[in-house]
Amino acid sequence: MGKMHITTNINGDETEFLCDADESLLDVLRDRLGLTGAKEGCGTGDCGACSVVVDGRAVCSCLMLGAEAQGREIETIEGVAHGEDLHPLQRKFLEHAALQCGICTPGILVTAKNLLERNPDPTETEIRYWLAGNLCRCTGYDKIVRAVQDAAAEMRGA
Amino acid sequence: MALDEFDSESRIFSAVGTRPVRPDGIDKVTGKAMFGADISAPGMLHGAILRSPHAHAVIKSIDTSAAEALSEVKAIVTRADFSDKVSRGNADVLENVMAGAKVLYDGHAVAAVAATSAHAAKKALKLIKVEYDVLPHVTDVDASMQDGAPIIRDDEIKVEGYSANVMSRSEFGHGDLDAGFAAADVVMEKSFKTAATHQGYIEPHACLGSLGADGRGELWCCTQGHFVARNICADLLGIDSTQLRVVASEIGGGFGGKTTVFIEPVALALSRKTNRPVKIVMPRDDVFRATGPTASSSIDVKIGMKNDGTITAGQAILRMQGGAFPGSPVDMAAMCAFAPYALENVQAVGYDVICNRPKQAAYRAPGSPMACFAVESVVDMLCNQLKLDPFEVRLKNGAKEGTKASYGPKWPRIGLLETVEAAKAHPMVKSALGPNQGRGVSCGFWFNHGGETSVTLSLSQDGTVALQVGTPDIGGSRASMCLMAAEELGIPYEKIRTTVVDTASLGYNDVSHGSRVTYASGLATIKAARDAKKKLCQRAAKIWCIDEEAVDWQDGQAIPAGQNAGGHDPLPFAKLCKSMGRTGGPISGHFEATPEGAGVSFATHVVDAEVDPETGATKILRYLVVQDAGKAIHPSYVEGQFQGGAAQGIGWALNEEYIYGEDGRLQNAGFLDYRIPVASDLPMIDTEIVEVPNPGHPYGVRGVGETSICPPLAAIANAVSNAAGVRLTELPMSPPRILKALDDA
Numbered sequence: 001m002g003k004m005h006i007t008t009n010i011n012g013d014e015t016e017f018l019c020d021a022d023e024s025l026l027d028v029l030r031d032r033l034g035l036t037g038a039k040e041g042c043g044t045g046d047c048g049a050c051s052v053v054v055d056g057r058a059v060c061s062c063l064m065l066g067a068e069a070q071g072r073e074i075e076t077i078e079g080v081a082h083g084e085d086l087h088p089l090q091r092k093f094l095e096h097a098a099l100q101c102g103i104c105t106p107g108i109l110v111t112a113k114n115l116l117e118r119n120p121d122p123t124e125t126e127i128r129y130w131l132a133g134n135l136c137r138c139t140g141y142d143k144i145v146r147a148v149q150d151a152a153a154e155m156r157g158a
Numbered sequence: 159m160a161l162d163e164f165d166s167e168s169r170i171f172s173a174v175g176t177r178p179v180r181p182d183g184i185d186k187v188t189g190k191a192m193f194g195a196d197i198s199a200p201g202m203l204h205g206a207i208l209r210s211p212h213a214h215a216v217i218k219s220i221d222t223s224a225a226e227a228l229s230e231v232k233a234i235v236t237r238a239d240f241s242d243k244v245s246r247g248n249a250d251v252l253e254n255v256m257a258g259a260k261v262l263y264d265g266h267a268v269a270a271v272a273a274t275s276a277h278a279a280k281k282a283l284k285l286i287k288v289e290y291d292v293l294p295h296v297t298d299v300d301a302s303m304q305d306g307a308p309i310i311r312d313d314e315i316k317v318e319g320y321s322a323n324v325m326s327r328s329e330f331g332h333g334d335l336d337a338g339f340a341a342a343d344v345v346m347e348k349s350f351k352t353a354a355t356h357q358g359y360i361e362p363h364a365c366l367g368s369l370g371a372d373g374r375g376e377l378w379c380c381t382q383g384h385f386v387a388r389n390i391c392a393d394l395l396g397i398d399s400t401q402l403r404v405v406a407s408e409i410g411g412g413f414g415g416k417t418t419v420f421i422e423p424v425a426l427a428l429s430r431k432t433n434r435p436v437k438i439v440m441p442r443d444d445v446f447r448a449t450g451p452t453a454s455s456s457i458d459v460k461i462g463m464k465n466d467g468t469i470t471a472g473q474a475i476l477r478m479q480g481g482a483f484p485g486s487p488v489d490m491a492a493m494c495a496f497a498p499y500a501l502e503n504v505q506a507v508g509y510d511v512i513c514n515r516p517k518q519a520a521y522r523a524p525g526s527p528m529a530c531f532a533v534e535s536v537v538d539m540l541c542n543q544l545k546l547d548p549f550e551v552r553l554k555n556g557a558k559e560g561t562k563a564s565y566g567p568k569w570p571r572i573g574l575l576e577t578v579e580a581a582k583a584h585p586m587v588k589s590a591l592g593p594n595q596g597r598g599v600s601c602g603f604w605f606n607h608g609g610e611t612s613v614t615l616s617l618s619q620d621g622t623v624a625l626q627v628g629t630p631d632i633g634g635s636r637a638s639m640c641l642m643a644a645e646e647l648g649i650p651y652e653k654i655r656t657t658v659v660d661t662a663s664l665g666y667n668d669v670s671h672g673s674r675v676t677y678a679s680g681l682a683t684i685k686a687a688r689d690a691k692k693k694l695c696q697r698a699a700k701i702w703c704i705d706e707e708a709v710d711w712q713d714g715q716a717i718p719a720g721q722n723a724g725g726h727d728p729l730p731f732a733k734l735c736k737s738m739g740r741t742g743g744p745i746s747g748h749f750e751a752t753p754e755g756a757g758v759s760f761a762t763h764v765v766d767a768e769v770d771p772e773t774g775a776t777k778i779l780r781y782l783v784v785q786d787a788g789k790a791i792h793p794s795y796v797e798g799q800f801q802g803g804a805a806q807g808i809g810w811a812l813n814e815e816y817i818y819g820e821d822g823r824l825q826n827a828g829f830l831d832y833r834i835p836v837a838s839d840l841p842m843i844d845t846e847i848v849e850v851p852n853p854g855h856p857y858g859v860r861g862v863g864e865t866s867i868c869p870p871l872a873a874i875a876n877a878v879s880n881a882a883g884v885r886l887t888e889l890p891m892s893p894p895r896i897l898k899a900l901d902d903a
Contacts, residue, residue, distance in 0.1 A: 020277070036196040037189020039410070041360040042442040046829035049360055077189035090187040094179045097794035100633045100802065102186035103193055103361040103410025128837040135829060137358045137411050138633065139798055140805030141837040 008069040010035070011079025019066035026050045028066035029076060037077035037106045041135065048134030051107035052076045058114040060133075077106035080113060088151040089113055098147035100138035108134045112148045120156050124149065161570050161755050161853040163681070173644040174857060177794045178651050180637040182408070191408045194364030194380030195439045202366070203232055203272040205428050205438035206279035207421065208286050209448060210261035210268055213295035213514040213822025214308065217261060217288060220269055225285040230278035233431035234286070236269045240427060241396035248393045250483045254517045255394065255423050261290070262310060262482035263514050264823040265447025267420075272428035272436045295514040295822040296323070299479040300456050302513045310482055310512050323512045325484035330492050330565040331505035338471025338503030342462025346540050350532040352871070352889040353815030354454040354479075357521050358806070358834045361410020362445045367425035368435040373397035375429070377404045379422050382412040382630055383669025387419050388661045394423040395430070402426075405660040406630040413806070414520030415450040417669045446827035451816055452521035453478040453486040457532040459495075463540045467551040471503035472496050472564075476529060479511040480518035486510050487518070490605075491525030493565035494868070495533050497603035498552070498574055498760060500561040514822055520671060522803060523604040523864035527810065527871050531889065534600040534872030539885060548599040548876075549582040552762070556601070573786030573850030574601060574760035580846050581762040581784045589780065595768045596880030602761050602868025606861035607672025608753040612665030613682035615643060615690055615747040619739070621732025623647065625656040625686075627679050628667030633802075633863065634795040635675045641791050642680050642857070646687035648714025649731050665750050673861025676791055677756050677852075682749040684856050690747030697741040698729045755854015759861060761785035763804065763869035767877035771900060774893030776812055776878055782844045788852040788860030799862045801843040807870020809835045811878075815890050 003018040010033070019028050024043075029035040029052070038061055041047035045060040052061045053075040080087045089109055092098070099105045108131060115122060115130045122130065127148050128141070136144060185191040222234045237256045244252045257266045269286050273279035294308035301307055302323045309322050317324040339345050361380055369375035375397070381387045384406040392399035409416060421438040428436040440449070456477045462470040474495040480486025488508035495506045506529075541548045556575045562568050578601065581587065591597060614626045625643050629635065636656040644651045668674070691711045698716035699706040702724065710719035715728040738745050766780040783800040790796040813833045817825040826832045851858025871889060878896070879885045884903040888895060 030196075031198075035189075036192070039193065039361065040195065040439070041362065041410075042829050044442065044828055044830065047360055047442075081188050086184070086187065090184075093187050094183040097177070097180070097634070097792075097798055099183075099186055100795070100798050101359070101361070101409060101411045102182070102191055103359075103408075105186050106189045109187060124842075125838075128840075132836040132838040135360055135834060135836060137360055137413070137806070137834060138802045140801035140835075140843050141840055142801045142843045143794070143798060145837065145842070 004067050006067055006070050008072055008074060010074045011076060021067060023066045024062050025064040025066045025069055026061040029061060035076050035078050039103055039106060048111065049104050049107045051110045051134060053110060053114050058111045075110065077110055080109055087113065088154050089148065092147040092151040096143045096147035096150065098139065098143040104134060104136045108136065108144060116152050116155060120152060122152060163755055163856050164851055164853045164858055165856050167851065171645060173641045173651055174789065174791050175793065177792060178637065180634050181640060181656065182636055193361055193408045193410050197366050197378050197407065198437065199366060199368065199435040202435045202437055203274060203432060204276040204279045205270055205272050205425050205436045206283050207267050207424060208269045208283045209444065210257065210264060210266040212261055212290055212292050213264050213297065214293040214310065215261050215290035216293065217257060217259060217268065218291050219289045221287040222269065225271060225282040228278065228282050230274045231271055231282045232434065233272045233428050234269060235424065235427045235431060239431065240394050240423065243396060244393055248390055251390055251418060252394050254483065255420060263516050265444065265516055267448065270424045270428060272432055297513050297515055297818040297822055299454055299477050299511050299513060302479060302511050303477065303509065310514060317509065325510045325512060328489045328492055328508045329505065332562065333503030335471050335473055335503050335505055339462040341470040343465045344540060344543060345460065345462045346536050347460040348536055348539065348887060350457045350535065350887045352455045352528045352531060354451045354515065355810045355814040356446055356450040356832065357413035357415035359411025359413060359415060362440040362442055363421050363449060364439040365422045365425050366435055366437045367422060367429050369395065369426045369430040370433065371430065374401045375426060377402060377422060377426060378407055379404065380407045380409045380416060382409065382416045382632060382671055384630065385628060385661050385667050386669050387422055390419050391423045391426055395426055403660055403662045406658050409630050409632055412632050413522045414524060414671060417520050417671050420449050442829065443827040446832060447824050448516050450519050450521065451516065452524060453480045453518050455528040457528065459532045459536045461536045461540060463544065465544055467544065467546045467554050469499060469501060469555045472499065472501050474506045474529065474533060476506065477509045477511055479513040479515065481515040482512050483517045484510055484512060487525030491529040494526035494603050495529035496564040498557055498601040499555045500557045501564060504564040506564060522806065522867040526602065526604055526868045527807065530600065530602045530868045531871035531875060535875050538876040549578055552578045552601055570853050571850060572758060572760060573848050576848045576850055577760055577762040577784045577786055580848055581764050581782060584782055584846065586764060586780050586782045586844060591766065594771060594881055595766060595779065596877045598765045598767065598873040598876030598880060600763055600869035600872035600876060602865055603758065604673065604865040604868055605758055606677065606756040607674040608678050608756045609668035609672060609674045610666055610752050611678040611682045612667055612750040613679060613686045614664060615683065615686040617690060617735050617738065617745045619736055621653065621735045623654045625654055625683060626659045626664050627656060628659065628664045629670045629675045629679045630658050632670050633799060634792060635679065637795065638676045638680060638791040639683050642683045643687050646684050647691065647731060673863040674756060677855055677859050677861045678753050680791065680859055681753050681855055682751065685749035686747035689749060690745055693745045694734050697734055697738065700741055701729065702726045755852065757788050757852025757854050757860040759786050759865040761865045761869055763873040765873045765877040767874060767881050769878055769881040769896060774896035776891060776896065778808055778841055781841060783866060784846040784848060785862060785865055786848045786850050786860060787862045788855065789849055789858035790847050791859060793847060796847055796862050797845045800845045800866045803866025804843050804870050805835050805840060807867050808840065808874060811871045811874035811889055811891060813890050813892060
């Protein structure tokens with residue numbers, strides 16, 4: 001079967017690619033477009049390491065087909081910083097030591113940014129449930145939750 | 159033991175103890191960091207591995223013809239493609255990497271394919287026909303020890319009275335148990351079981367290997383030890399170790415599970431057959447079926463106590479299965495079991511058992527958490543029965559400097575009692591408990607390790623430093639290395655770049671395990687910096703035309719010292735670096751050794767838990783970790799180790815378990831059914847760092863990575879048991895198990 005031609009927007013850039021009909025968006029990002037910031041931890045939507053935002057909604061890119069990206073707007077970890085300026089979440093993750101190995105970090109940052117865009121003042125419980133689909137095995141989540149709280153406070157100007 | 163390394167209690171640190179941003183931080187928050195699966199090479203093929211669906215079977219034949227007929231398939235390897243002269247020490251590694259005559263567990267590798275795409279490789283696996291002669295299997299440790307159990311390896315009896323699956327017996331202890339138990343007012347005995355759990359790193363094993371017919375090759379992989387990966391791969395492929403250059407990628411979690419090899423030799427064998435680079439990324443279900451996990455255990459503990467809380471004797475019988483290969487961590491479990499206590503009469507016996515399960519790999523303080531769970535549960539039962547305060551009982555019986563440990567050594571300076579005192583004084587302990595809530599306390603112990611270590615520290619003309627280490631950074635160690643080098647040289651943290659260099663660029667280094675990196679690579683970094691400082695002082699002496707003995711190093715500069723040195727202006731680090739080409743050439747500091755003064759580490763954990771009697775579900779309300787770090791180099795990452803170990807312990811205690819069916823197949827090989835803690839399962843985890851210096855390190859550092867997983871199983875079991883009003887003796891304490899215990903009570 002021939003490949004599909006897809007036109008999409010990734011991190012603000014108009015992007016075209018060819019993919020197989022059964023190829024996941026994650027495989028397209030990583031293997032065809034060289035965007036390896038999204039990670040494959042499970043391939044079954046259980047770990048959240050492949051999280052990206054599609055049309056404003058956080059999804060596991062391993063559960064979405066590359067072909068479904070047609071006409072969408074996709075944001076990956078590579079689009080979170082603006083030039084040399086890190087997003088407040090990225091800065092706070094570094095200040096709070098909210099990562100150890102760092103494999104879950106891209107997915108958690110993308111998902112947390114999506115939360116703060118919807119809810120600028122989340123409670124600790126809201127943060128914990130919003131991130132419940134993003135597994136981290138190193139930190140016990142304590143410093144991650146604190147970093148998100150701190151970034152939210154800074155972004156609110158609190 | 160080298161216990162004379164410690165500088166001084168009165169040393170004032172400037173860099174050590176601060177919390178700078180880690181040097182690899184920006185790469186990791188922007189997605190730039192390169193992990194195992196993030197690399198590709200021109201002409202690369204994709205490898206995939208065929209695995210046994212049976213727990214135990216003879217391989218009668220493997221027919222690869224249909225798979226080979228696919229145009230996309232470029233090579234297939236089986237056991238015959240590996241060396242037949244593998245050293246004895248690696249024979250089981252090879253057997254695990256690729257099955258020989260028999261498959262020994264569900265998931266055991268049988269053959270592998272290299273194809274032009276991952277999709278084609280997967281398709282080809284389905285075309286390989288393996289004919290099996292299925293044998294009876296056993297997956298439970300107690301069942302495997304019994305006469306009549308299916309025999310997994312050879313039928314020679316190694317331990318009298320047990321099946322041939324019992325590979326060895328070990329025993330530690332001293333004193334007179336009978337006299338000890340006779341002196342007790344209460345003797346408590348209980349049996350416990352713990353399930354096998356997986357390290358659960360989020361990054362699956364991944365590698366890219368390239369090997370030529372001339373035995374020269376390159377390997378990129380996520381590993382805790384690229385030198386060890388190099389040596390094993392070379393042995394399994396029959397090549398010279400130094401002809402294989404191994405680069406350690408960023409590593410997405412290991413916890414002990416990435417201290418050996420699984421897919422790396424397979425990628426190299428496929429590459430050798432095709433003359434093309436081969437990449438293998440393990441699917442998650444393969445990670446569960448064929449890597450990790452830790453041992454499952456069955457343990458009996460008997461402890462005697464006087465009415466005043468004095469422990470008169472302790473005995474533990476531990477049985478652990480570590481998969482189809484000898485080497486479960488039962489010896490270490492037996493050594494750790496009573497480590498927090500000063501006992502006159504103590505015995506711990508361990509049985510190493512094999513089962514039809516994947517070969518266990520190290521998991522954070524291997525063996526200690528299970529032993530600690532059993533012993534500290536019984537101590538808690540005694541505290542309850544005698545109405546004694548759990549902190550007081552531990553203070554009364556706790557090990558301290560001079561105590562003879564149950565496994566032999568006399569403790570040098572240790573910090574157990576300090577952790578108990580700090581936990582007892584913590585505000586959490588004053589919080590009131592409501593209905594269905596309970597508090598649990600446990601101490602825990604881990605040895606910590608030194609290991610073979612080399613470090614090079616190279617100075618640059620602009621006054622900066624390139625620090626080359628050989629221990630993969632599994633939790634922020636590059637930041638700690640930069641801090642220690644900055645401290646020693648008296649230059650800013652930002653002026654140092656620490657790199658985990660490849661195996662062709664540095665002398666041998668053991669893997670990043672045993673909580674050894676901050677201790678051993680840290681000690682080596684300090685010594686290499688001192689070596690460089692000595693050379694800098696020599697250059698200053700040359701410039702000043704005085705004896706090198708008349709030059710001292712202070713606050714980042716060479717200064718004249720002593721009466722005859724003369725009145726020279728100090729020469730700062732940067733200035734000496736700038737002129738080094740004219741004063742004798744490049745300057746590097748080196749250190750190579752096997753440091754043996756790794757200080758043991760103790761911790762005390764306190765947990766408040768609530769059990770829902772309707773559903774059997776447990777909620778962790780509050781959690782406190784107090785641990786002796788010796789000296790915290792980067793306190794944020796020390797706290798992170800405390801919190802991470804506690805979280806893994808919470809998963810182990812409440813949810814995680816390998817579930818095998820009657821057919822010997824793993825039933826829950828995925829994160830949906832093997833449920834590790836998620837953010838909404840946990841509370842904030844309080845930490846308190848105790849610093850009792852390790853006499854074996856210049857700054858007093860003790861390893862901190864592993865001890866944090868030792869007390870949680872027991873602390874949570876004690877909290878849950880106290881909340882439920884019934885003693886839980888089997889892990890995980892999943893809702894069905896808690897409901898059953900409540901029903902049975």
